[in-house]
Amino acid sequence: MRIRERLASIAAVEGVVVALVFVAMIIFFSLSSPYFLGSQNLRNLFVESTFTVLLAAGTSYVLIVGGIDLSIGSVLGVSAGLTLLTMQKTNSLPLAIAVGLASGAAIGLLNGGLIAGMGINPFIVTLATLSIFSGGLNVLTTRAQLTGTPSKSFASLAQGSVFGLPSPVLITAIVVILLELVLVLTPFGRRIYAAGINERAAHMAGVNLRRLRPQVYILSGAIAGLAGILLASKLNSVQPGLGSGYELTAIAAAVIGGVGLAGGQGSVWRSVIGALFLATLSQGMQLLSISSTWFTVVTGISIVAAIAFSRMTQRLAAAVRPAPLPPAPTQPEPSPSDDRTPAAAG
Amino acid sequence: MWEIMSSRSTDAALLVDDQDTGPQGSVVLQARGAGKRYPGVIALDDVSISMRRGEIHALLGENGAGKSTLIGILSGITEPDSGEIVIDGTSTKFSNAAQSQSVGITTIHQEQTLAPDLTVLENIFLGRELRRGSLLGRFLLDERAMRKRVEHLVEEFGLTADDLRRPAGTLGALKQHAAQILKALAFDARVVILDEPTSGLADHERMSLFENMRRLRDRGVAILWVTHRLDELFGLADVITVLRDGHHVATVDPATQTPDSLVRLMVGRRRSAVAESSAEARGNRWSGPEEEILRLESVSRAPLVRDVNLVVKRGEVLGIAGIAGAGRTELARIILGADRADKGQISVNGKQVRIRNPRDAYKLGIAIVPEERKTQAVLGDFSLAKNISISDLSRVTRGRMIIDRSAERKLANVYVRDLEVKTSGIQQKIRNLSGGNQQKIVIARCLFTRPALMIFDEPTQGIDVAAKNEVYRLIYEFVDAGGGAIVISSELPELLRVSDRIVVMREGRVAGEVPAGPDQSEDERSDRAEEIMALAVRSSS
């Protein structure tokens, strides 16, 4: 009983379990393959992970506000395509970046407007925009030859280094840190949590959901746009289907990191850990020459495992936790209906 | 622990046949030593109750006394930790609602059990559909038999045959309630459990329900009846059981009781002391100018609010009375900007304003303590400090951008101390507080915005008596310092005590106004209460 209590209280600390599994995985891979901890491999690992990390960071905003955004993969593709197209046509780097970001933000605005303005289920709205814009990318790629730009500066966006750090990693790190700070320190972030914890209560307490939600979806879209710009720069070409499946990985990363799907729970850094976890897993599997198709299977299973595990620790922790505070001297409200036991409402 | 018994033949038990054994008065259903704990709370402790054929057994107790838990155990939705259920002398155990139903227990829950997308007829038989007789037909529904079974009951409860075919969600509140009752009456159960069946019913509907209860009793059904209205009991209940704080207090014969003696049983010794302390709670009234804070002119929002005019001044508490569905909460939502008015004008501090959302309302100095604390007010995962500051984060930000957490904590502490919230600290999550203390935090959230007008919608819902008095104290302190308050409450005694005047709403309109106040005598209050009830329920034409 003692040990169980200890374990439960340790596991209940947010993020501990993921971190442990993460470390165990790194040890496992580094023992199995001498190349795993090599600097070239780590460099590749970080560069490869930037796209997932960015999308997962944006996804954590959406999940915390209580929504979901399935369109980010297609946003990534479309903005990559448009960025490259602008680059080819104008050879202006700032313009290309602006187009990439703006197209992502615009799709986010469309999502957010329909979700918050009309009250349509975010899942369906973003499923529809996913379909529309991944189709849009197909159309775009048939109309234009999206391969290669002469610009060096564009290529250096994702392929260069600053102070020995790969520049996409640096950009991603800056963006992620900014996102985390905004979420934790500003009124905007505070309201996002409030809306996710209890939408109606937040509304009654004066949180303007009609403005807040579109803002979050715009942000998510713009970040996906940024990831698209970086990916276009890295690949220097855009194929149909680019970005498809990223939404699954991003959501998986967030969920594995411990961001709740019900809203109000989690943070950017936790999604980032989840994303790095998945990236390491994928990289490690490649090193062990395990077929990359296993990755989908493993991703799917780890989503279920992560959620099931967090449920389990919560239940365990709830069973172990002492009577709720405070030891009120007056009658504590004896109604069991308040929080824990919806079945006994009365 | 629970003993498992062999399952009874279920179909036979569903219908009371003439050959069903036992004379009137024999025990059908018993709970013995039933107990249930939730983390930190003992909801029910060693409670025993017996129900007999042809007997209406009333179950009384305050909120949280354990009535809902007991009903949950008997109807199979709550699994007890200890004790047993005995049916016809055999010990049994329910692990779901269907098992309880299969031995002939039917429960009308207080919660909404109707599925809005199903028709009324479909709802009545949900979970117990009648099937066709033939071999293959066992997989098919027998619509005609179902319709026939309830046809004769329908009109007694103010429904029409057409209503049976309508989705339950398109019916008004009263008809939905009637449908819930039909759900129980359509089956000739051996035991019927009614959890506050009359709340929200009009007088003639209550009469009709009582009539049916008597009819069921005469047929030998045992009825367990939970009610809060003591006046209903006399003449109908055959025996009364009182619970308090999860314990069985007494099982008595109504003939030996008065409403007062029942209240004493329900609340124990606590009430008298509390009642006295509250009478003197209000000290120095606001002596400044009695300016208008809020004025509504013919505010409407179809169909629930129609042409409402009212005024709230500094230093006064305006009570709003009315039955469920009278449009009180809807009016509050319009004032707060949560819903928009179709027409009419709202003025705040003498200036005409447009309130498009709650954010606007808070900026204008209007704050609300919403009804249904858990779903509409409490941000469960937030700490107390975050719950308090959410409505006006500008008070704790630096340069309008960054939240200054130490300032936030300091400021929140002031409110927690002033409001005497019992907590281990402001970093505690609000979900771990008791209901009364949660409510104080919600009030603190409103006060934090430094409002001129506060709306209290059912402010003492589900909190204990001591906490109620503290809520009243906070309301008084607020208005005595020059604020204005609107209090919406379904508890008339509360409204009469706390308000300076009471506006009565009926069917979305203001039906009249009644003076009130803590200075009124008991007699005056009961007169006022009758006046209000008359205004609130006068039959519509």
Added chain:
Amino acid sequence: MSFLPNNATVGQRLRAVVTSPNSGVVSVIVLVCIFASIKSSVFISVNNGFNIASQMVFILLLALGMTIVLISGGIDLSVGSVMGLCAGVVAKLMIDGVPMVVAMLLAVAAGAGLGMVNGLIITKLGLPDFVATLAMFGVARGLLYLWTAGTPFLDYMTDTYFIVGGLRRPFGYLTVPIIVALLATLIVAVTLRFTPFGRHLYGVGSNSHGAMLSGVSVPRVRLLAYVCSGLLAGVAGVLLAGQTTAVAPDLGTGYEVYAIAAAIIGGAALSGGRGRAIGAVIGTLTLAVTANAMNIAGVDPTWQQVVTGLILLLSVILDRASTLLRSRVVQIPIQPVAATTAATAR
């Protein structure tokens, strides 16, 4: 399923038509047909009708399953992958010399089994529907990739299988897939309309707590809904393997979007409690007719995905708009009595 008293005025009837769930969709179909027939005389012909029908079959089967799940208040994102995997099961078993009928039954059973896994994860582990089936989406797809090792299963077709797949037509235009789809529609329609299980599906989706209190075993109903969906996906997989004559690892990709779109267009609500078998037919018809019309009108097929997304978006917008309209017109009490009775009780 709108209700009108017998003495309704013309205006009321008109409004009922406008606000009824399928009206927007039916008008879309009509418009598309008119447009297409003006553009091309090919459109209205038996042959083309047959083409539309064959395109519909697989989506229809999935949409029927999706409708059942949506009615119960869930969602099944795994249907496309499950269909692909089941097609793989038939093909592989037949290559290995298992008799055709046995192979088909096993494939259908595999579909039902995967559906049951979905249902168990959701009801026993308590995972959100969306997450559990998203994981299954990844797992089933990954398994097919692994199994096929990236190259399609070929050479499993037999003479009878050509008939099953609808490539040979012994009964004129009435191919086996069409017959199966018609039968499935009929069975689902009868189940939803006339059986206790169907009734319980609506009850659970409309108010699961109330259904539980009424004695309905909510977990069992939800579990069965997913089994039905998996089973229908299995059937669709068997037929699809017969029609494509090769099972590629990505067979069935994107079909979940079609299935959801068809079900939603047909009036099923994401919030549960609403939907009909005939709605699935109408929804599927809308998608198929549009695709076909585009085909005939000479629209680049790359646009098709965009249009599917647009139709999905349009149908949810119309649905939402009509709900908003209705809620003000018919005066539905938005909050059911629970709230108000609880208030007066105190």
